[in-house]
Amino acid sequence: MAEPKTKYDRQLRIWGEQGQTALEKSSICLLNCGPTGSETLKNLVLGGVGSITVVDGSKVEIGDLGNNYFVDESSVGESKAKTVCAFLQELNDAVKAKFIEEYPEALIDSNPSFFSQFTLVVATQLVEDSMVKLDRICRDANVMLIFARSYGLTGFVRISVKEHAVIESKPDHFLDDLRLNDPWPELKSFAETYDLDTPDPVVHKHTPYVIILIKIAEEWAKNHNGNLPSTREEKREFKDLLKSKMIASDEDNYKEAIEASFKLFAPRGISPSIQQIINDNCAEVNSNSTDFWVLVAALKEFIANEGGGEAPLEGSIPDMTSSTELYVNLQKIYQAKAEADFLVMEQRVKKLLKKIGRDPDSISKATIKSFCKNARKVKICRYRLIEDEYNTPVQLELQKYLTDEDYSIAVGFYILLRAVDRFAANYNSFPGQLEGEMDEEISRLKTTAVTLLGDLGCNGSTLTEDLINEMCRYGGAELLAVASFIGGIASQEVIKLITRQFVPMCGTFIFNGIDHKSQLLLL
Template sequence: MASPSPKSPEQSEKNKQYDRQLRLWGDHGQAALENGHICLINASALGTEILKSIVLPGVGAITIVDHNIVSDEDIGSNFFLECSSKGLNRGSETLRLLLELNSAVQGHAVYEPAEQILRDNPDFFKSFNVVIATCLGEKTIQDLAQHLWDLNIPLILCRSVGFLGSFRIQMNEHTINETHPENEQIDLRLDVPFPVLAEYLDAFNIDTVDLKDHGHIPWIVILYKAVQKWQTTNQNRWPMSRKEKNEIKDVIQDFFRKDENGIPIEEENFNEALRAVNTALVPTFLPVKIQDLIYSSSAINLTKESSPFWIMCSALKAFVEAEGKGKLPLRGVLPDMTTSTDHYVKLQSMYRAQAAMEAEIIYRKVQEIVAQLHCDSISEADVKLFCRHAHDLHLMKGSNIAEEYRLGNAIASYIARYLEEPDVMMVHYILLRSAEKFQSEHCRAPGEWEPEGDIAKLKTCVTKLLSDISCTPFPKDDHIHEMCRYGGAEIHSVSAFLGGCIAHEAIKIVTKQYKPVNNTFIYDGASTNTATFTF
């Protein structure tokens, strides 16, 4: 059944409010978001823009860690602060105004600096799904990154200085059930039809179908019959090459009805079959990436602490080896086609019933594993969703920011290789890292007090960083001069753009849908260029 239209009285007020995003990540994704708790360290202009784009979609709760007092600079760059906020705690003032955007979101403000929390209350961060940090010093960054890495809690480290901005995602391990690929492969099983489908397909005889029904034959049937006819002269092989698939198209062309002059009569269902040859005739197989997942040590060596993802992977492996006979569970999704309602509903029912049966088998296996491990139960709805997307499961393994800051040989070589290219965005990474180093050494941003006087000091930081990775200094000082001109200021338009991007990544992580940026994203607001790097 189609979902109610946005203005339908059947739709709740909540669904009306979140209609567009529900189309992206569904009810279950929205539920995951509403159960999420995100921590922001420092409510700078960038940090606040991030939270704005997380509060509006309805995250469950946010916590702002910020001991800073609102200054004139904050009011000038942060649209979520008022003149009356000056002299008050920046975190609590930002929180007050952010929560006006969505009454369903819970909010908390903590007035201690992050380094003090790390020292006195390290368990504080355990309750968050994602931690987002801005405006931190080098040592605090490394201590926080290492702590969250050990807890397996994702960290997004963000920077916005002048026209430059970046974010770095640190995830020890992140599993994704729904990657939402742009070109999702349809799963029809025409090469190995399940019994009910095989009986339905074999019952058709295209040559004897009534003329009035000829234009209503589902293209799945047309394709299946064309392959069967082709196989009679090709040792029952499955068509794989382009040449063989073109031969299938020729067979379909022969199925076309002809007029009295022998000219083929165009019918949409037969044209659909021609268009589907390349996409629908993919043989059923176990993708290598899924095979690697279900046979990985995490899926085989389960413990009470194993995540539901790995427990379901283990059950999936048992299914593939037994009932599935080397195949993944059926998706149960039927594409649109030109046919009669009776044919379409019958086909749809077959695919859904088979998919439900196979998902039920895997659910029983999951229950057995849960009982053996004495761990938290996994719902049938979660298992069905996992089975439906079993073809596109994804595992992301990230790297530690603390290791990146130590500039080991592999990371140094990676940076040096990119710096050899002209006008590469890696230059901005070096500048942002050097500005952090400057901040740690001088307790202020480069150019904050005296732009001209800080050029030499910032250049020293750049040279030191480049020498650590065995690179020669920049041939021109333009970038260094520009960074000092920024004076550590945040430009709201740059922070707003980055804030939206980072919020998207945080939502991907919380909902476990879509693939987040893998590692580092750099933005140059002056040229509007972007780049991603994987350290």
């Protein structure tokens, strides 16, 4: 067996050992192991999830050989769940692979408590009726659920979780937490010990831009009634002022200061998205609150008190031109402030826990520390029940999509993907599956889609003939390349949900395999 650290090196660089541990502890259930299901699971098995359970009642048929990489000729007639499970196991011997030869629809009806043993259920190729039932079961059992479906050149992925909180959202681009426009006393006095007008050119070109900006901002504020630059004109003047302080043209630190001056101009205080989170009803904690909301409640108190409107300091600084000594000292100033903020937060968390009748030490130091470091970046994702979305979609959004050219194909597919299930319920096959009845099926699908639109409160909206014809052309086919794309997206979202890192998608992802203009629909 390969050393896990080496085997998973490439992915450990993304989600770290904590993320890997979360994956290794997880147990995943797959419903239906056609191409969409097995391609989803493939990525999770390679990623090293703890266990997989494949549920499928069908046998491998000749037709499966053409679109499923996890069956072969010798397995024709065998249980599909067993076959796929065995091939998936070959990819990673560290994963516990099990299978259950049963139809998911039957299991949903006969044994709803079956699903409560899993961390997450991946439900593929289910029709609407079964999706709605399973959604309720998983929501009640607090099991994460993700739906994935491939259909011709379209398909969808939809997460269903009551609430998913992310501390480590790891955004690509985020404003450094430097507090240049609001330096705390220690940072201020540290900056004061340096003289920008030093005659030594080596020292002058090795003063980090953080110090330059803090000092020049102070100088500016003195001459501007204590205000920082706010208008475009003032910002330009400020940059000119920075430029005028250069004593040689090769001073990278001053060039960096000019480039980074937007960090000084940024507004003080917390972002609207954090404001929204601390204003959430859940931030009023009680004994049923999750750890995350206890941390948010502590954050809210911190911002209102010690933070003076700011969240705990992140504590790290980006690389910048500087002498080593100055840079390391500056780093220590930021780290010390972050540590002090953490200690305050820790006390507040303990107090809150005590107040709601929980053990004051029940949230670990490491968790509180990570929360403090990421306090400006935490995210909450909530998902409606499928049933609610299907019965009462958000009208405003739906109308927007139906009239917006960028969304017309995606929303058309959304409606048609639902219409084909109604079609199948009435005619026992998907439109276009039967040979020689294409014209009739097209008009039937059109009628079904129009009725559905009416049920959704969109009387008068129509779908293009082209799109309806296209949907009938698919005949319910599950293409491997489409399944692999949909499965890839589904597995990506599973990884985000399980590792609790990065931000999962909101709404329903509608795949457009014609020109790849896929969309997320927030209904």
